[in-house]
Amino acid sequence: MKAKIAIVGRVNAGKSTLLNALTGQDVAIVSPQRGTTTDPVRRAYELLDYGAVTFIDTAGIDDNSELGKQRMQKTARAVEESDLVLFVASKSGLDSFENNYINALEQPFIVVYAPYDVEQLLTQIRETLMSEVLMPPPFYGEKLASGDTVLLVCPIDSEAPAGRLILPQVQAIRAALDIHATAVVVQVDEVEAAIERCKPRLVVTDSQAFAEVKPLVSTGVALTSFSILLAHQKALPNVYEQGLKAVDSLKRGDRVLIIEHCSHGVSCEDIGRVKIPNLLSARLGFEVSFDIIAGRDPLPADLTAYSFAVQCGGCMVERTPIVRRIVKCQRAGLPITNYGMLLKQLL
Ligand SMILES: Nc1nc2c(ncn2[C@@H]2O[C@H](COP(=O)(O)OP(=O)(O)O)[C@@H](O)[C@H]2O)c(=O)[nH]1
Ligand SMILES: [Mg+2]
Incomplete structure (x- = not known):
């Protein structure tokens, strides 16, 4: 998932200036006029040694203009959907309004004081994004690599929703595609034949069918369940x-x-x-x-x-x-x- 990074702070703190400095482009209008940035401005950026991120430049958190309330709601929504917040300090130290704001944040934040070094800041952003808190471990961990085949056992029984797969199954397929592995999807009845034909390195089964699938999986082939893989994703x-x-x-x-x-x-x-x-x-x-x-x-x-x-x-x-x-x-x-x-x- 593409990490989102919100840039927030008081009006005129230099948020749009920071966005431009980080991305090396004049994407956001910078001006001494209060309330220049109205709707959140999104900018995709390829962060070296990390991958794609989206910076979201926002209106000020203390915008008390007529439209300010609406803008602040949009800012709040941008912050809510972000993984990391860059908080641009308006002065060399944070005042109590700014302090209260960052303390109420639910995501990691970096306080940015001017003057800043863009390269150092990008490094700090990368390190934060790559910390255990923000970086979910790879879906299959060490169990699957590029070129491997994974067999996904998805029983279509009375509990299965009509016409679609459930989220963990979809995630497992997507995660296999992401690492250029091959995902083969079958029901329990087809497990034996599929193992024979596709030679999977890993079999992932619905936990309800674990006991049924286990004897069908030969030694040398790893077996796990969707819930185990999902639990690993959420563990820190x-x-x-x-x-x-x-x-x-x-x-x-x-x-x-x-x-x-x-x-x-x-x-x-x-x-x-x-x-x-x-x-x-x-x-x-x-x-x-x-x-x-x-x-x-x-x-x-x-x-x-x-x-x-x-x-x-x-x-x-x-x-x-x-x-x-x-x-x-x-x-x-x-x-x-x-x-x-x-x-x-x-x-
Ligand atoms: N002196 C100084 N001025 C700055 C700095 N960053 C931004 N500005 C100026 O402050 C004004 C507001 O900047 P802007 O980035 O639009 O603030 P925003 O409202 O937080 O987006 C502009 O006139 C900028 O040129 C800074 O680091 N130092
Ligand atoms: Mg701005």
């Missing part, structure tokens, strides 16, 4: 590993924040509300308290009240909401891990 192993270290410095009465991404995960409810609290107090030998947020609940305003956060595997959501919560916790200095990693440590 280094962030979680780091967060996990906080378990052993928890003190009596500390508060732990449990973050669930869906509001109806029956088995997750068990893990977050029963299993983890029990295992954690057994491990620590004393009680800590738990607050749980679920679904679209916002994170608590004061994250510094917590000593440890654990989020679910996010099986029902995309990577972005997971990442955004991680970024906010990290910014508040709150160690964060996920259910899987914590259970592994506690069991």
Whole structure:
């Protein structure tokens, strides 16, 4: 997915100037006139050693002109869809309005002070985009390379939607195309013949059919499921590993924040509300308290009240909401891990 980078800041901070400097083109109108940039201006750019990105130049966040309200809504939408924010400081230090604005951001940001070095800034942008937080790992990891064949087992049963594939199946096909591998798509009945004919390096099955498919896959051919591949996409192993270290410095009465991404995960409810609290107090030998947020609940305003956060595997959501919560916790200095990693440590 093409990374989007919003350029935001006060009116006349030099946002359009920055866009022009970064892309080396006069794409955005620069002027001392307040409110020169009205609608967000998008500019595709090939970031060296990374790939295509889209810069989005926006109207000021403090545009109080007549049209300002509408512009600020458009800016907010541009920010919402962005992976990274370049915040252009209006002076050599941020004022409290600017500080509040960046603290409320849910994505990583880079504060840009004039004068800046364009090359250094591009390097900083590239490094941020390539950090674990913003860079989903390759869909197939090490399991598949260019020229390989992957066999995708997609049962068309009563649960399958009419006339189309489900998202993980589509993603798996797309990811194979991206790396110039060959994807072959079959139902369970065709697995044996397809393996014989196509000699896949990897078989990916719907998890419901795992038991049925397993005996059909000969040794030497790797077998996994769509849900396992998707779970890997959403995991941030280094962030979680780091967060996990906080378990052993928890003190009596500390508060732990449990973050669930869906509001109806029956088995997750068990893990977050029963299993983890029990295992954690057994491990620590004393009680800590738990607050749980679920679904679209916002994170608590004061994250510094917590000593440890654990989020679910996010099986029902995309990577972005997971990442955004991680970024906010990290910014508040709150160690964060996920259910899987914590259970592994506690069991
Ligand atoms: N002195 C100085 N002026 C700047 C700088 N960047 C932009 N400007 C000027 O500030 C005015 C507003 O710049 P512009 O990029 O349109 O601001 P925007 O409203 O944030 O897009 C223009 O007259 C620019 O020439 C800078 O780094 N230093
Ligand atoms: Mg502008």
